[in-house]
Amino acid sequence: MREERSPMLEEVKRLAKTALQEQRVEGVLGLKKDVGNVIQPHIFERSDDLDALVLEPKWLFAKLAMKILRVSDTGYRLAVVCRGCDERAIVELVKRNQIAENSIMTIGIACGDAQAAACLCERPYPENIAAGEKKQGVDPFNDERVRQFLVGDTSERVARWLRVLRRCIKCYGCRNSCPICICEPCKLEDDTWVPKGVIPAEMMCFHLIRAFHLSDTCVACGACQDACPVGIPLLNLQLSMRRTLTEKFCYEAGIDRERKSPILRNFFDEEEKGRDIPDWVSSLE
Amino acid sequence: MTDVRVYLCRCFSEVDRTVDLERIQERLLQNASVASSTIVDSLCLDSDIQRVAAEIKESGAERVVIAACSTMGRGDSVIEGLAEEGVDRFAIHLIDIREGCAWIHQDEPEGATFKAWNLIDMGVSLVAKKDRSDDVTIRVRPEVLIIGAGPAGLAAAVMVAKLGYTVHCLDRAAHPGGMLRFISRSYPNDEDAVLKLAPYLDEIHNNARIAFYPQARVETVTGFAGNFTVRFSSGGQERWIRPGAIIIATGAMVYLPHGLYRYGETQNIITQMELERRLQSESDSIQNAVFVQCVGARIPERPYCSTICCPASIKNAMRIVEKNPDARVSIVHRDIMMPGSILEDYYRRAMLQGVQFVRYRDDMLPAIKGYEQVRAVEVHDSITGTTRVLDADLVVLSTPLVPNPDNRYLADMLGLQCDRYGFFREIYPLHPLETRMEGIFICGSARWPVSSDQAIVQGEAAAMKVISLLGKGEVAASSFSRVPGQKFGHATVNPDRCTGCGNCVAVCPFDACTLQEIEEKYTYISRVNKMRCKACGNCVAVCLNGAMQVPEHNYRAVVEMIKRAF
C-alpha cells in the first residue's frame, strides 16, 4: 500500500521531527525507504532524515527498541513509531523491567480496516493514538481460519494441529521474533526440556512450553506466525488463553502499565469471576 | 554422581510378600548411579539404625536411598535415627514401597514389583541430582515492639518483661489501657475495670525494662524476624528502635450505628460504650431500659457475631437493676450467645434478677417509638408471635467491634494481610496468632473481637511465642519452617539466567523476593530473603527461564524422575 503523502504519515513525521528538535529523544525508530525503494528499520537521529520515513508494511519494533536501548549510552532516549500491538508489547516489556519507562516514547499509529482484517486483530490501535483513525477490530473467534483449530470436534482438530505442527523445522523464528521472548539462555534450547536433534520439533515439548510461557503476556501481534517459514498458525495457540484471561479476570496483556498478570496473585488481590472463596472453615465439609 | 547406596527393606515380609525385591536388585545393577544395594529385614529397630549408619559411614557412600515404609509410617523415625548416628540428613532419600506400593497392589505382584523398581529408580535420580540450599544464621535481637497498650498489649508487655527482655510499648492515645479505660465493670465477675488495669499499669510505669510511648504513630518498618528496624514518632518526637519481634495489639473500634434505630436523631438512644460512661459516673438512675442486640451485626455486610455484646448487655442490665431495684430492663435479641458455664450462669442470674429477654427475627426489626425523646420500643416477639411495646426511657444499641481503618495502613507497612472484614489475617489455622511474616504476631481485638479477659490470654500467648523466638539467641533461616522439622530448602536464583522480569516478586506468598538493580543499564536481578522464603515453589513454577530453583528439587532431578517413572 502506498501512503507516501497521506495525512497520517505527515502527522507522524511532524511529531517525530518535533521530538528530535525539542530534544525529548535522541533517536526515532521507524521504517525508512532507502535507495532502490528498499524499506528497512532505521534510527533517525536527524530531523531531515525523517523525510524518508514510511509506515508500511507492518513491522514490529518493540524487541529491537529494547536491544538498542541496552547497547546505547545511559540517558539515550528513543521514540518508536508503533502500531497497537507494538505499543502493547512495549508496555509488557516495561512491566517486566526490560525497558526503562523514561527512556522510551511512543508515536502511536492506528491500523486500517484491511490490516485489522488481515491480522484478525481485536484492537488495531494503540492506547495513545498520535495519528490515524481508531477502527473497530475483528473477533478472531468469528473467523473460520481460527475456529477450525480451536472450536468444535476434537478428532478433526487434532488432525489439523498435527498436520501443521509436523511442518516445524525448529528454526526458532517464532521465539526470535516474539517481542516477549527475552530469556537468555532460553529453556527451549535446554536438552533437558526439549530434546536436541529432533526434527520436526517435539510437538508436545517445544510448542506447548513456548505457548504456555506466553500465556499471560502475549499481545497477539502475530510476529510468530509472520516469521514462521512453513506457515504454522502459531497465534491460534494463544487466543483461547487470552480470551480466558479477559473473561475470568478482565485482563488483557499490554493495556495496563501497573497491573501485573492476575495469575500471579492470590484470589483476594485478583479475583476470579464466578469463583467463591470460602473461609477455611466452610471447606472442611 | 555414581555413589548411591540403596537399602531395600522387607519390613518382616510386609513388603516382599508382594514385591519381589531380588528382582529389583537385579534391575538396579543396570543403573549406573547405584553403587550397591542391600536387602534387609527391617530398618526401624535401634540395632538396625546403628548398623546401617555404621555401614554407610564406612562405605563412604555419598547418597543413600531407603526403600521402605512411608514417612508417616516409620520412615521419618528411620531418617531421624540415622541423622542422630551422624549420617547427613540431606544425603538420605526415603521411598515408600509399603503403603505406597506393596499394601495397595496386593492383587498385582507383577505390577507392584515393576512400580517399586520405577519408584526406586526415580529416588536414585533425585538423590543423585539434588543440591544443597544455602542457609543463613542471624542473631536475634532481645527487644520487642508492642503496638497497642490495651489489655492485650499490656499483658504481653508485662510477660515479656518478666522473662527478661526489653519492651517498647506504643499507643496512639496519651494513656495506656485501651478501651478498658472506658468500661465500668468487666464481666463475668463484675470486676472494676480500673482495678483490673492497675497491676499492669503499675508494671508499665515502674518496670525499667518497659518503655511506654504515648501518642505514637509507626512510620516505617524494615527488616525481618530477629532484626526489624522501626521508625516511629511519639508526642512529636522521632525515634527508632531495632526489635527482634513485633506484636500487634491495636484493638478494634466500636461501630457507630448512624442511620439505625434513630441513633443521633432521637434522645436517649445510645451505644453500649456510652452506657459504660454513664455507669462509671454512678449518678444516673435509670427506670426503663431496653437493650437492642445485633445492631449492624450478623447482617449481610457484616455477617459475624462480635462475641462481647451479649455478655456486656447482660452485665450492664444487671448493673442497672442493682442500682435501681424498681427498674424494668429488657434485652431484645436475635440469639443470646453465652458460651461456657460461667457465662451461662451469668445469663441465668440476669433472668432471676428480672431482666426480660425478648427474641426478634432478623426480617422483622424492632421499631423506636417517640420523636424528640424515646418513649418505647415495639418488637415482634418471635417466640410467642405477639407484638409487644416495651416502655423505654433509655435504649442501648449493642453494636459490633469493627476493625480500625488504620489496619490496612499498618498491614501494608508490615507486609501483612487483612481478612475480608479488615481484621489482621492469621496464617493457616494451625499457627494461632502468627501472620505470614515471621516474627510478627497479632492478638486481641485487632485479630478478632474478644473480651478483655480473652485479650489478656492472647497477649500472654503472643508473648510466649515471641519469647520462644528471642530465647534462641541465634537462629538459622532454615528453622523458620511452617511445617514440622527444618525447611525443605530455600529458593535460589541463578544470576546468569535471571532476566529481572519480576514474576517471582509478584507471586511469592511471603514477599520474599525483591528485585535489585545491579548495573546502571537498567538490569535487575531477583534476590531471595531466606528468612522469609518457605520453599513453597511458586517462584520456581513462574520463572520462565528456570533461573529460580530450589536446589533440593531442581529441574534436572524432576525431569529425570519423570523420564524414569514408567
Place this chain on the structure above:
Amino acid sequence: MVEETTVREPKILIFACRWCGLIGADGAGKKRMSLPANFRIIPVECAAFVETDAIIRALASGSDGVIVMGCHVGGCRFNDANHAAIKRLELFQVLLEATAIGKERLLISFGTAHEGHQFSDVIQNYTTVLRELPPIDPWISTLSVRR
C-alpha cells in the same frame, strides 16, 4: 526402556503435595485398599511447586494423564500459595483444550484426595476417564524421550 511392561492401564503421574495429597495416599495404604498399579507419585512440598513444563514433559514421556494434588483453597500451609497454582493450572487446561490434546489430561485435585477413600476414588475415576481418550502418541514425535 521398553521391557515387559506390566502397566496396561493408562499411566498416571501424580504430583502430590506432602500435606493433602500424600496423606490421602498414606491413608489408602494403611487401609490396604486395592488400587491399580498404573500410577506413580512424585512428592512435592506444595502443589505450587509443580511447573506446567514438568506436566508437559510428563505427557511427552509416557504418561497418559497427570494429576496435581494439593490442598483446598484456604487450606494451604504456605499461606495462599495454592491460589496462584490453581489459576496457572486452569489456564494450562485451556491450552490443552485449545490444542485438542484435551483438558482431561490434567486433573486438578485440590482438596479432594486428602483421605484414603477419596484418594482411591480419584485414581479409579481418572483411570476410567483416561481409558476413553484417544492415545497421546501422535503428539510425541519420537520415542527417544522415554529413557
